[in-house]
Structure formats: C-alpha cells, structure tokens
Amino acid sequence: xxxxxxxxxxxxxxxxxxxxxxxxxxxxxxxxxxxxxxxxxxxxxxxxxxxxxxxxxxxxxxxxxxxxxxxxxxxxxxxxxxxxxxxxxxxxxxxxxxxxxxxxxxxxxxxxxxxxxxxxx
Amino acid sequence: xxxxxxxxxxxxxxxxxxxxxxxxxxxxxxxxxxxxxxxxxxxxxxxxxxxxxxxxxxxxxxxxxxxxxxxxxxxxxxxxxxxxxxxxxxxxxxxxxxxxxxxxxxxxxxxxxxxxxxxxxxxxxxxxxxxxxxxxxxxxxxxxxxxxxxxxxxxxxxxxxxxxxxxxxxxxxxxxxxxxxxxxxxxxxxxxxxxxxx
Numbered sequence: 001x002x003x004x005x006x007x008x009x010x011x012x013x014x015x016x017x018x019x020x021x022x023x024x025x026x027x028x029x030x031x032x033x034x035x036x037x038x039x040x041x042x043x044x045x046x047x048x049x050x051x052x053x054x055x056x057x058x059x060x061x062x063x064x065x066x067x068x069x070x071x072x073x074x075x076x077x078x079x080x081x082x083x084x085x086x087x088x089x090x091x092x093x094x095x096x097x098x099x100x101x102x103x104x105x106x107x108x109x110x111x112x113x114x115x116x117x118x119x120x121x
Numbered sequence: 122x123x124x125x126x127x128x129x130x131x132x133x134x135x136x137x138x139x140x141x142x143x144x145x146x147x148x149x150x151x152x153x154x155x156x157x158x159x160x161x162x163x164x165x166x167x168x169x170x171x172x173x174x175x176x177x178x179x180x181x182x183x184x185x186x187x188x189x190x191x192x193x194x195x196x197x198x199x200x201x202x203x204x205x206x207x208x209x210x211x212x213x214x215x216x217x218x219x220x221x222x223x224x225x226x227x228x229x230x231x232x233x234x235x236x237x238x239x240x241x242x243x244x245x246x247x248x249x250x251x252x253x254x255x256x257x258x259x260x261x262x263x264x265x266x267x268x269x270x271x272x273x274x275x276x277x278x279x280x281x282x283x284x285x286x287x288x289x290x291x292x293x294x295x296x297x298x299x300x301x302x303x304x305x306x307x308x309x310x311x312x313x314x315x316x317x318x319x
Contacts, residue, residue, distance in 0.1 A: 072229070081241060085222050085300045088231030108229035112219065116237040 017053045020063045020071065023104050024050035027073045027095045028061040031111075034094050036087045039078040041114045048076050070105035078115045088113070125210030132207055220301050221266045233301075235260050242297045246273055249289035251281030253312035258294075260303070268302035276312030283309040 017025075031037055040060025042049050050058040060076045073095055079087055092109040099106040146163040153162055164170070182189040219232040239258045246255050254276045262269035271294065277286050287307040291298075298305045 074229075079237070081244065083296060083300070084233055084238075085231065088222060092229065092231070108227070110229040111231045113233040113237055115234070116240055 019104055020065065021050060021052050021058075022102070023071055023073065023099060023106070024058050024061045024063045025052065026098050026102060027063070027075065027109075028058050030094045030098045031061075031075050031077060031091045034087070034091050036080050036082040037077050037091065038080055038117045041076040041078055043076060043114075048074075066107050068107055070107035071099075072108045072110070073099075073106055074110045074112070076112050076114050078117055079113045081116055081118060084113050125206055125213065127210075129207050129210030133211075218262065219266050220260065220262060220269075220303070222300055224265075224267065232266070235262075238297060238301065242271055242273065242294045245293045245297060246275065246290045249275070249286060249293045251277050251286045252290065253278055269304070271298055271303040271305045273305060273307045275307060275309050277309055278312060 028040055032040060042057070042059035046059075048060060048062060050061055050063060052058055062074045063071045064074075066072050075091065075095075077091070088111040091111050095109045096106055149158060149161075149163050152158065160166075179189070183193045184190075218235060220235060220238055222231040222233065224230050224232075239260070242258045243255050246252060246258070252275050256274040258274075259272045260269055261272065273290055273294065275286060275290055277283060287309055290307045291305045294305050297303070
C-alpha cells in the first residue's frame with residue numbers, strides 16, 4: 001500500500017523513508033485517486049509540501065506528528081465541479097483507510113479545497 | 122492586502138540595510154578615535170557639512186509661513202498615512218480566509234477557499250431562468266469562517282420578474298450555500314440592453 005522509494009543504483013546508500021514521508025506519499029496518491037480531485041496544490045508560496053528522502057517534493061500534503069502518537073495529515077487540493085463536502089469526506093475516509101492498512105496512526109485529516117476546475121474529473 | 126504585505130517586507134529589508142550602513146558609519150567613527158581616517162571619515166565622504174547647509178535653509182523656510190511649510194505639512198500627512206498602511210501590511214491578517222465546511226478537533230477540518238466557492242456559486246446561479254449576467258459573488262464571513270452570507274449581484278431581462286428571479290437564484294445556489302452555512306443575499310438589477318438570458 002505504501003511503497004518504499006526505488007533503490008538507487010551504483011554505490012549510493014539506500015535509506016528507507018521515514019514513516020512520515022511514507023504516509024505523506026500515500027495520502028497524496030490516495031487523495032489524487034479519489035474521483036473529483038484533480039490536483040494537489042503547494043500553496044501560493046509553494047511551501048506546502050513534504051520533501052521525500054530522495055529529494056522529490058510531495059506537493060499539497062503535510063504530515064505532522066502530534067502528541068497522541070499519531071499524525072495529522074493536511075491536504076491542499078484542486079477539485080472538479082462536484083459537491084465539496086462529500087468529496088472532502090471521501091478523501092478523508094480514503095486517507096484514513098490507507099493509513100490503517102499501512103499500520104500508521106492518523107489522528108486528524110484536514111482537507112482544503114483551493115480551487116476548482118471545470119469538467120468531469 | 123497582499124500588495125501592502127509585499128511593500129512592508131520590502132521596507133523591512135531596506136530598513137535593515139539602512140541600519141547596517143548606519144552601524145558601519147558609527148563603527149568608522151569609533152575607529153577614527155584611535156586611528157585618524159582623514160578624508161574617508163563618513164561625514165567627509167558624504168559631504169555632510171554642505172548637506173547641513175541645505176537642510177538648515179529648508180528648515181528655516183519650513184518654520185516660516187508659506188508654500189514650503191504647506192508642502193512640508195502635506196508630506197508629513199503623507200508619511201503618517203504611509204506609516205499606517207505599512208503597519209496594516211505588517212500586522213494585518215496573514216491566514217487565508219477560508220469557508221469552513223466541517224471543523225472537528227477529533228477528525229480535522231474540511232474547508233475551501235472563497236474563490237472556488239464563488240466560481241461554483243456563479244456557475245450555479247447562471248442557470249437560473251431570466252438571469253443575464255452575474256457579477257463575481259462575494260462573501261461576508263464570520264471570523265471563524267463557519268457561517269456568513271453569499272452576496273450575488275444578478276442582472277435580469279426586462280420581462281423577468283425580479284422576485285421570481287431572486288427565488289430562482291437562491292434555490293440554484295443552495296447546494297453551495299447550505300453545506301457551508303451561507304445565507305444567500307441576492308440583488309437584482311436590470312441588465313444592459315442586448316443582454317440575453319442564459
């Protein structure tokens with residue numbers, strides 16, 4: 001469910017990704033797979049992202065460890081012209097499901113719709 | 122507000138540079154106390170004695186009634202206004218104004234920015250019978266963003282009944298207004314000649 005990054009070739013040392021990054025990657029992929037979500041958004045200053053261990057940017061998602069041994073996931077998404085409340089609930093449910101399967105505790109999932117795109121997504 | 126914020130940041134950077142240069146000048150004076158700097162002393166480099174003559178003359182003119190004093194008064198008022206604008210830019214609200222759909226300390230927040238909601242409301246309102254054009258909807262939100270009103274400015278044809286159109290627009294935007302706790306406020310105006318209902 002939550003993939004590890006590819007092993008680098010050559011002599012480079014392979015390091016497994018942290019739980020936080022794996023969760024961010026999975027949450028983003030899951031959210032983008034939900035029907036009605038068209039893209040993730042890194043914010044006006046392009047600072048809303050999680051940096052993966054391999055240097056890639058996971059735009060539109062942050063995961064913060066909270067005191068109760070879990071994570072708070074925040075997503076900034078661009079949606080299609082669909083009812084936003086059910087869409088937000090679907091995204092939240094999907095992220096919680098994938099985190100549960102991966103054995104990562106998620107305390108809260110916040111979803112912010114920053115824009116809409118026309119057409120069916 | 123974003124413009125004020127940018128200007129305030131820019132002024133902050135410039136102010137830091139000015140302070141740094143001022144500190145450099147003070148440091149040079151301190152060095153001058155030990156080792157004579159001669160012609161590279163800051164006041165000599167900047168020709169401050171001649172500047173003092175010019176400024177002194179200007180200050181004399183300002184003290185006397187006349188055009189220069191009036192100009193100085195206007196500049197002073199402008200500086201006060203500029204200072205207030207910079208303060209607003211510096212201390213103004215930095216968080217995004219969001220419309221909250223659902224907020225729960227246990228589960229998290231589902232929210233949306235105002236712009237996509239306005240676009241959706243407009244798209245829905247345009248479907249109302251008799252509406253020729255709709256200006257970009259505006260929001261008046263509570264501080265928490267959990268409730269407020271959605272203001273729509275709708276143009277109608279001459280033959281359309283304004284009350285019926287207002288009801289139709291309110292019904293059309295209900296899918297947006299209701300879940301977000303927004304009260305639709307519709308203003309109907311007569312459209313320009315040549316406009317057609319959509």
